[in-house]
Amino acid sequence: MRHKRIWITWENQRRNRELSRAFEAELFELAEIDEIRNFIRKYFLGIIMTLKILWKEKPQLVFCQNPSIVLSFCLVIIKRLLKMKVCVDAHNAGLFPKEGNSFVLKFLSRFIQRKADLTIVSNERLKKYVEVNGGKSCILEDKIPSIPIEKPLNLQGRKNILFICSFANDEPYEVVFEAARNLDTGITIYVTGNYEGKVKQISKLSDNIIFTGYIPENEYIKMLNSVDVVIDLTTRENCLVCGAYESLSVEKPMILSDTQAIRSYFSMGAVYTDNTRADIEKAIYLVLDRKEELIEQVRQLKVLRNVEWQKRKDEIEEVLMALT
Numbered sequence: 391m392r393h394k395r396i397w398i399t400w401e402n403q404r405r406n407r408e409l410s411r412a413f414e415a416e417l418f419e420l421a422e423i424d425e426i427r428n429f430i431r432k433y434f435l436g437i438i439m440t441l442k443i444l445w446k447e448k449p450q451l452v453f454c455q456n457p458s459i460v461l462s463f464c465l466v467i468i469k470r471l472l473k474m475k476v477c478v479d480a481h482n483a484g485l486f487p488k489e490g491n492s493f494v495l496k497f498l499s500r501f502i503q504r505k506a507d508l509t510i511v512s513n514e515r516l517k518k519y520v521e522v523n524g525g526k527s528c529i530l531e532d533k534i535p536s537i538p539i540e541k542p543l544n545l546q547g548r549k550n551i552l553f554i555c556s557f558a559n560d561e562p563y564e565v566v567f568e569a570a571r572n573l574d575t576g577i578t579i580y581v582t583g584n585y586e587g588k589v590k591q592i593s594k595l596s597d598n599i600i601f602t603g604y605i606p607e608n609e610y611i612k613m614l615n616s617v618d619v620v621i622d623l624t625t626r627e628n629c630l631v632c633g634a635y636e637s638l639s640v641e642k643p644m645i646l647s648d649t650q651a652i653r654s655y656f657s658m659g660a661v662y663t664d665n666t667r668a669d670i671e672k673a674i675y676l677v678l679d680r681k682e683e684l685i686e687q688v689r690q691l692k693v694l695r696n697v698e699w700q701k702r703k704d705e706i707e708e709v710l711m712a713l714t
Contacts, residue, residue: 393450393714398443398465400424400436400458404632408533409479409510412703413710415453418443423458433460440464444472450714453477456484456502463498466505475713478506482560482629485516489559500524507713510706512630513651528706531630531655533699534692537639542616546600547578549678551645552617554633555581557588560626562665569670571596577674579621580613614640619677621645623665630655638692643684645673655695659688 397410402421410417420439426432440461444452452469456462456478469476478484480503487495503509503525510530511517520527555563563581567589570579577598584604585592592601602613614620620642622633628651637644638659646652648662661684663673677684 394447395451395453396443396447396449397453398440398461399455400461401455403455404535404636405479405532406455408535409530410453412533413453413707415451416447436461437464441468444468444474448472449474451475451477451710453479456480456499457487459484459487459495459498459502462502462506466502469505469507475507476505477508477510477710477713478502479510480516480520481512482516482626485511485519503527508706508709513628513654515628515651528702528709530702530706531695531699532632532635533703534635534696535639537611537614537636539640540612540615543612545578545580545616547598548576549578549619550617551577551579551619551621551674552613552642553579553581553621554631554636555583555585555622557583557585560624560629562623562625563589565665565667566621566623566670567595567599568667569674570599572671573598573674577678580617582610582613611640614642617642618681619643619645619674621670623647623663624649624652625665627651634660638688638695641685641688641692643677643681643688645670645677656691658691659684 395415397415397417399406400420400423423432423436452465452474454461454465462478465476485499487499490496500523503520503523509520509525509527511527512531517527517529553566555561580600580602582602585601614636620637622631624631624647627649630651634644634646634656644660646656646660646662648664661673661677663669
């Protein structure tokens with residue numbers, strides 16, 4: 391009989407839902423914790439709610455997302471007491487909190503890597519990093535989500551681009567807005583995410599930029615299906631952006647940051663940029679010119695990565711079964 395598994399996260403993120411389902415772990419998504427601004431109240435409530443779940447469920451294996459570094463630290467500290475194993479799904483911000491500039495958070499991150507029974511990361515460089523810090527690691531990229539391909543909406547532009555953005559520190563969104571000024575009439579860029587307090591002097595941006603704000607899942611899916619191209623950018627070298635997986639799912643060509651990690655995984659169906667205004671502008675014209683060719687490449691890549699993902703998942707499953 392398989393030992394009981396649960397997945398705990400303090401955020402609302404597609405990867406948690408996809409991986410918890412794949413590993414047959416019951417998902418406890420405490421997204422309300424992420425909304426609390428007072429740090430003392432946030433972490434106190436988060437820990438209390440997590441302990442209640444553990445006490446009730448009594449799992450043998452707990453998956454958690456890092457970030458939150460507090461959640462991960464709490465679980466690796468108490469795992470022996472509760473006789474459970476802990477598998478940490480570590481993102482870049484969990485391995486390099488505050489971009490690696492905080493000594494205390496860096497210490498806590500490395501402690502978690504050493505004490506976790508397994509750390510899941512998205513690429514080979516991060517795996518080596520965890521192992522150098524004394525941890526045990528496996529690679530598993532995001533699962534390409536099962537997003538339905540639907541009839542497109544009638545959008546404003548002759549050519550429409552979806553810029554997937556959360557306005558995080560690693561997203562060069564301001565240069566995208568600069569690039570938009572020089573685009574031909576008829577090319578419209580829709581920008582997702584909560585821009586309030588992040589974007590200054592919106593009135594001075596070009597008219598071909600439309601902010602959607604945070605939109606519900608069903609509306610987001612409609613937008614993905616309706617645009618010609620998807621943009622998702624990062625300044626982090628070892629980050630695989632979530633929007634690119636979603637773009638693969640609905641078979642849309644992509645404009646992505648030119649990093650080794652991104653080029654390695656999203657090796658077809660994309661145009662890469664160095665995150666400068668001129669290069670983003672150039673990439674937009676190039677991807678629109680090669681749209682049909684890139685769509686065919688995306689379809690091929692989607693099939694290939696799905697097969698590879700299942701193989702990696704099965705390998706990790708063997709490791710998890712050995713742990714428990």
